[in-house]
Amino acid sequence: MLGARAWLGRGLLLPRAGSGFAASRRSERLGETNLAGSPPMSHLPSPPQKHKGEHKGHGLPRGSERGSSSRDKDRSVTVNSTVPMPVGGKGSRTSCSPSTLQKVPNRLINEKSPYLLQHAYNPVDWYPWGQEAFDKARKENKPIFLSVGYSTCHWCHMMEEESFQNEEIGRLLSEDFVSVKVDREERPDVDKVYMTFVQATSSGGGWPMNVWLTPNLQPIVGGTYFPPEDGLTRVGFRTVLLRIREQWKQNRNTLLENSQRVTTALLARSEISMGDRQVPPSAATMNSRCFQQLDEGYDEEYGGFAEAPKFPTPVILNFLFSYWLSHRLTQDGSRAQQMALHTLKMMANGGIRDHVGQGFHRYSTDRQWHIPHFEKMLYDQAQLAVAYSQAFQISGDEFYSDVAKGILQYVARNLSHRSGGFYSAEDADSPPERGMRPKEGAFYVWTVKEVQQLLPEPVLGATEPLTSGQLLMKHYGLTEAGNISPSQDPKGELKGQNVLTVRYSLELTAARFGLDVDAVRTLLNTGLDKLFQARKHRPKPHLDSKMLAAWNGLMVSGYAVTGAVLGLERLITYAINGAKFLKRHMFDVASGRLMRTCYAGPGGTIEHSNPPCWGFLEDYAFVVRGLLDLYEASQESSWLEWALRLQDTQDRLFWDSRGGGYFSSEAELGAGLPLRLKDDQDGAEPSANSVSAHNLLRLHGFTGHKDWMDKCVCLLTAFSERMRRVPVALPEMVRALSAHQQTLKQIVICGDPQAKDTKALLQCVHSIYIPNKVLILANGDPSSFLSRQLPFLSTLRRLEDRATAYVCEDQACSMPVTEPCDLRKLLHP
Numbered sequence: 001m002l003g004a005r006a007w008l009g010r011g012l013l014l015p016r017a018g019s020g021f022a023a024s025r026r027s028e029r030l031g032e033t034n035l036a037g038s039p040p041m042s043h044l045p046s047p048p049q050k051h052k053g054e055h056k057g058h059g060l061p062r063g064s065e066r067g068s069s070s071r072d073k074d075r076s077v078t079v080n081s082t083v084p085m086p087v088g089g090k091g092s093r094t095s096c097s098p099s100t101l102q103k104v105p106n107r108l109i110n111e112k113s114p115y116l117l118q119h120a121y122n123p124v125d126w127y128p129w130g131q132e133a134f135d136k137a138r139k140e141n142k143p144i145f146l147s148v149g150y151s152t153c154h155w156c157h158m159m160e161e162e163s164f165q166n167e168e169i170g171r172l173l174s175e176d177f178v179s180v181k182v183d184r185e186e187r188p189d190v191d192k193v194y195m196t197f198v199q200a201t202s203s204g205g206g207w208p209m210n211v212w213l214t215p216n217l218q219p220i221v222g223g224t225y226f227p228p229e230d231g232l233t234r235v236g237f238r239t240v241l242l243r244i245r246e247q248w249k250q251n252r253n254t255l256l257e258n259s260q261r262v263t264t265a266l267l268a269r270s271e272i273s274m275g276d277r278q279v280p281p282s283a284a285t286m287n288s289r290c291f292q293q294l295d296e297g298y299d300e301e302y303g304g305f306a307e308a309p310k311f312p313t314p315v316i317l318n319f320l321f322s323y324w325l326s327h328r329l330t331q332d333g334s335r336a337q338q339m340a341l342h343t344l345k346m347m348a349n350g351g352i353r354d355h356v357g358q359g360f361h362r363y364s365t366d367r368q369w370h371i372p373h374f375e376k377m378l379y380d381q382a383q384l385a386v387a388y389s390q391a392f393q394i395s396g397d398e399f400y401s402d403v404a405k406g407i408l409q410y411v412a413r414n415l416s417h418r419s420g421g422f423y424s425a426e427d428a429d430s431p432p433e434r435g436m437r438p439k440e441g442a443f444y445v446w447t448v449k450e451v452q453q454l455l456p457e458p459v460l461g462a463t464e465p466l467t468s469g470q471l472l473m474k475h476y477g478l479t480e481a482g483n484i485s486p487s488q489d490p491k492g493e494l495k496g497q498n499v500l501t502v503r504y505s506l507e508l509t510a511a512r513f514g515l516d517v518d519a520v521r522t523l524l525n526t527g528l529d530k531l532f533q534a535r536k537h538r539p540k541p542h543l544d545s546k547m548l549a550a551w552n553g554l555m556v557s558g559y560a561v562t563g564a565v566l567g568l569e570r571l572i573t574y575a576i577n578g579a580k581f582l583k584r585h586m587f588d589v590a591s592g593r594l595m596r597t598c599y600a601g602p603g604g605t606i607e608h609s610n611p612p613c614w615g616f617l618e619d620y621a622f623v624v625r626g627l628l629d630l631y632e633a634s635q636e637s638s639w640l641e642w643a644l645r646l647q648d649t650q651d652r653l654f655w656d657s658r659g660g661g662y663f664s665s666e667a668e669l670g671a672g673l674p675l676r677l678k679d680d681q682d683g684a685e686p687s688a689n690s691v692s693a694h695n696l697l698r699l700h701g702f703t704g705h706k707d708w709m710d711k712c713v714c715l716l717t718a719f720s721e722r723m724r725r726v727p728v729a730l731p732e733m734v735r736a737l738s739a740h741q742q743t744l745k746q747i748v749i750c751g752d753p754q755a756k757d758t759k760a761l762l763q764c765v766h767s768i769y770i771p772n773k774v775l776i777l778a779n780g781d782p783s784s785f786l787s788r789q790l791p792f793l794s795t796l797r798r799l800e801d802r803a804t805a806y807v808c809e810d811q812a813c814s815m816p817v818t819e820p821c822d823l824r825k826l827l828h829p
Helices: 002-010 098-102 131-140 154-164 167-176 188-200 237-250 252-269 283-297 314-326 331-349 378-395 398-414 448-454 468-476 506-512 517-535 549-566 569-585 617-634 637-654 688-703 706-718 720-725 731-741 756-766 785-789 791-795 820-827
Strands: 144-149 178-183 209-213 219-223 546-548 597-600 745-750 773-778 804-809
Touching: 131 144, 131 178, 144 188, 154 167, 154 237, 167 237, 188 209, 188 219, 188 252, 219 237, 219 252, 237 252, 283 314, 283 331, 283 731, 314 331, 314 378, 314 731, 331 378, 331 398, 378 398, 378 549, 398 549, 398 569, 448 468, 448 517, 468 506, 468 517, 506 517, 546 549, 549 569, 549 617, 569 617, 569 637, 617 637, 617 688, 637 688, 637 785, 688 706, 688 731, 688 773, 688 785, 706 720, 706 731, 720 731, 745 756, 756 773, 756 820, 773 785, 785 791, 804 820
Parallel strands: 144 178, 745 773
Antiparallel strands: 144 209, 209 219, 546 597, 745 804
């Protein structure tokens, strides 16, 4: 951690010009500044670094960042603290101490962000990110203390309780610094800029992220979690503040010079541009290298691509499915399919999946997918629903479709606003009982005694005395002592508790007790439902009711794709309602711009911040993807029309006309930030540039507009060096590169949208895994939106007045077919 280990010790770690910044994120020295009055200090261990990490030298995406577990094996911070729990106004997690209710709120009480509201009763003179704070810092010549996190972050809660509730620390922050609190989900541009600094000048990054800035917003020093006081091997947050205060008074000019130098180095190393390159790299080469790197890091036994912690990373699974399709007659193709399907199955059987309430937790703290970090994120549910739907398309195994339906059932029940929008997350922490201190996982774990009391019924026909509870405990691995290792529970909070994990197949469990497989399935499902009903009475985890355009766009895709694949109109209806919500509440008609956020207000109302937080690149890219998926699922052309308009706005606001590709933020919105970046890694979420490359290809297929194909080529060319260096860090972009260098299929169905024969042909297309295609419904109206975009559609005719399908490639169409079986042969020879 830069703050304790280097800057406050002997020197300032700076990125060295010319080294592999984006690929490696290594700590490097660009020279040392000896800081008078700062004696050497030992390194402060921080929470495990959830940076976009390296794996076997490849920079393997790990799903990154979101969430921190108190049981991660390398997280051993032990802090004694007597400060009360936060009250936090509308964003409160809990209220443990009645005396805290009398505290006077700070200015964060006027914010909408649940995360900022959690800090509204801190004895800290917090400012939100904005000009008022910057003007104060410049007027009073004080450094800015920037603290970034999010409302369901475990270690953000810890630092808030231990340090930001501390009166003495609050005085230091208020008197000697201008303290600024940022919700990273509201301002991903701020988060990305300073996380780039922290990652480049330390061993990693994570949240909370704490960075000290000059009044001109250039970073001086940064780190992640700090305990409040010094330990034997750690420096405390109070000491860090005192020493930074001292250095700012004594060595300010030196700090400013170093800050300028590190900013200049970061700017040079973060540049992504076409340069002299004219064309993107070979898709075949990038595909092969990406697959080989994934193959080398694959866990043969448990699936996934790391030891621990282990992340879902849907972008990797998407790549493997695409690689299988283009190499399905080869050994590597079969291997890619096996890797993806096995990983999905092991995840679904593991404790990372909530077997009682459905949905997936953020990540697993162990190799076996057993003990999760219990936070649940909307973007994970959205992407995993698509991944499991695709697994069903490829394998035909209903195990995968059942998991996908379970994910969407969870989202509909727990993360949906009645107006159609989707909430961001549920916390990992909750009180075991009302009035108690929150503990991680308390809502999700079970003791043997609880299960036995809930499921005492004898199981008839078993070869030995058996209750429903015993059957469930055997199948899901529950034990009297608990199935959570002490190494994963250093504070002993989960002693005797169990996380449900499938230990045996239904067949093995049935054979063990001499029962019929269907009977065991029914008994287990009934038991899980009783546990679900009992769990309703527990205090629930905090809900982050903020709604983000980007994640809502991903969720529209999740419902649209899964609904289309499984032929479930009710799921497509959820996608339609989500898109309507975006257009009604998160779109400014006058400017054509998306808003980044809105919030659940009282009585089911929707609230916005004032002034509004405008959208970032990922908001446009993910919403456009969602609308394209929704058009293909619903065949309502209005969604395609809106997607085209949003893409035009995205091009206007974010396109780099000189270097190619898209900036992550608008130039005006990021004014004052030292860097304007282009996201260059597919992690927990795909890079917005990767998604945009796919969107541009699909929009070209829907419209024939050459400008979008040209932009796609420029984008892929701009990221050539990143892909060449570490293709596994951009698997979604490598997929787009492959799609560009292959031939996109235009599948045209001519027919009445409501007719059975039309629906049969559409369902045939949806049942097959074809990632590189656009699906078009031509209803015979030459004045329709798509006919105006693609004049050749008016030349395609129905055969014998029946719904008819054409498969077009390279401006040539197949012979017409009217039977789904014949269409299947055309699409999947």
